[in-house]
Amino acid sequence: MDSRVPQSSCNGHSAEHPAGYPEVETLLQHLGEEDHPLGALVPPLFQSAIYTYRDLDLFEAANEAPYREDPVYSPWGNPTVSLVERKMAALDGTEAAQLTGDGMAAIGTALLASLERGSHVVTVDSTYSTTLRLLRETLERYGVRFTCVDGRDPETIFDAVTADTSVIYLESPSSLLFRLQDLRAIAAFAKQRGITTMIDNTYSTPLFQRPAELGVDIVLQSTSKYLGGHSDLNGGAICTTKERIERMAHGEVKLFGTIMAPFVAWLLLRGLRTLPLRLRHVQESANLVASWLEQRPEVEVVHHVGLASYPQRELFLSQMRGSTGLFTFVPKNQDREWTKAFLEALRVFRIGVSWGGPFSLAIPVTDPTSPAESPVRMIRLYCGLEHPKDLVADLDQALDAAHRKCP
């Protein structure tokens, strides 16, 4: 008998090729779960902070291993967290994954690990605002410069690249405007020049977009959204090569302590079980709701990648396998009073940030590319797991209510 306690494998970072389970629905339920302790169907929650050994050689080998094959200390590798990391890597088609305590921890860790003083970053102007803040307010203080471009035409990105550019940071579809970047073209360009590409893939999840297969180096996710899927956890994931993950895990993650707690990973895994079903539902629902909104006289334009009228339709079809539950629309009435009346009349949609859970949400936003002195007001909608006919009925009555108040 193995003298190590507990008797579990913890090779969370050596992602198995999912070949055994060609379909993601099967992989989610089975990969890495053939042999849980005591035959348990659901992996136990290893809340233990430390892992003890009876054999000194095994302990030293585990403790000194450049990478955590066996658990020693929970922040460096916990059996529950490692199982989910293995699953994330298989989903994203990368060698390895690192879970973090928040989506921003994944973004920050990956950026910090890829930059140094004097480095230059190219990104798009509709990147998630907190990511832009990290670049502008924190990384610039450490001597990192960045340039924002439109990104829909890959030439805008190529033109912004300088001799110092070490990272091209993508988000496709982007926040609020849901603009796409041509991932294959940009990744190929960057690879030739030794530039690291990374993407925030939270909107799509690996089910609807696998950027690593298109050549992107580092795939980042907020697991607080679809992956966790129940609006009850915060977390992030970095999926990339084993070599990069080992470096980050030993460096930034260990030093900043940006780890995901075991219970959060356990809840995340529980959420992953239903990811394909939830995505199928929100895709159908949001497509229906967005198409309906597009026809309404109160609506100027709907920004939703799943619409047939979406301007980058061809690129969408060539690099994504589906659209999800999040989109924005621009109301013709740009008064704040209209926005307030509309949002407050909603009953099923609630006013709140984030998305990806069971509950439909609505929030006022502004087009990040519109001039500060005349911002374009938009409404961001997230369609959750409610019945789409209840969502349409809710929007219908709220549009009417807003019209009555602000004709």
Add this chain to the structure above:
Amino acid sequence: MNHEEQYSPCTLLQHYGESAPPEGAPAFPLFQNSNFLYPSHEEFAEAAANASGQPPYIYSRIGNPTVDLLERKIAKLEGAEACRATAAGIAAITAVLMDAAEPGAHFIAEEFSYGSVRQLCTDVLSKMGVTLTVVDGRRAENVLDAVRPETKLIYLESPSSLVFHLQDIRRIAAYAREKGIRTAFDNTYSTPLFQRPIEMGVDLVVHSCSKYLGGHSDLIGGAICGSREDIDRISRGQIHLWGNIMAPFPAWLVLRGMRTLGVRLRQHQEASLRLASWLEQHPAVERVNHPALPTNPQRELFLSQMSGAGGLFSFVPQVQDEARLVGFVNSLRLFRKGISWGGFESLVLLARVAPSWAPEGFWLVRVFVGLEDEEDLQRDLEQALEQIRPS
């Protein structure tokens, strides 16, 4: 909110009872605490005098906000006035039977109702002088003919365990109501999304929340639904005294599981019907017991009282040799060997049954179709069925 009355079940799952959660948190908080405090003795005394499962809360054995939300949600979905969550499905069943028991009482149960019903009556309630008659409930007359003057409870489970036989709910419930006999019904197979027995006249509905409602094979729990009066009596007379309450954390997990109940059942239904239809054509299979199959002899009854069927069914193999059947089950790779069902993983169970209508007994294979890809599951069954292909 009045609007909630019109919402579809998928929407109710996300919203019912949650129009004003603490701090506006849509993921309802876990109140993992035992007692609730009051600013003054008078306020405490008033709350304690009226303690029920609902606010004001005083002690989590009586009522807890997280458990209460789950109870209200299940009651709403079942179309019941009230619900009480319990520590296990079996706790719900036992509470209902104990509540109806008295010296000399007679119960009637469907013969394929969950085994604990018969066990409780034989091992425990018999000491109180309670007798039980089990019947093949496919014919409503079998149930009605078994009624005696001292019959206190008719216990139904439709579709039934292992063979998935249906009972005519409306007819049996109407007869029982006329005679003043209580009816109890295990609705775990269907969940309120596919069958609502209370609307068909049943008095009490029990659930194992460990199955579809929880949905992730990671909790044990039960629920009883019925009139406010019945639930209050059962809570006070059984649950509060035996203490087989549902703890706040499992209740929180059941609520979390129920967020996806609609999408999970849709997938279970599609995949299991596809596999059942395919198995029906397979030479190794004698008969498939699945309520939603067009070949189900009780097809009309299915259509009249259920709006769908989940992922659980059984089949009777041609080959009845135990060793070969064990070989079949052991050859399955994706279907794991284990009891229970309703989670994300496909499961298989080999069982020998000897009902009143086939006392010599026979083997059947119970299949639970989880959330894996249907084609992967079919391939798995296909390769394993080679073990029991009739020569």
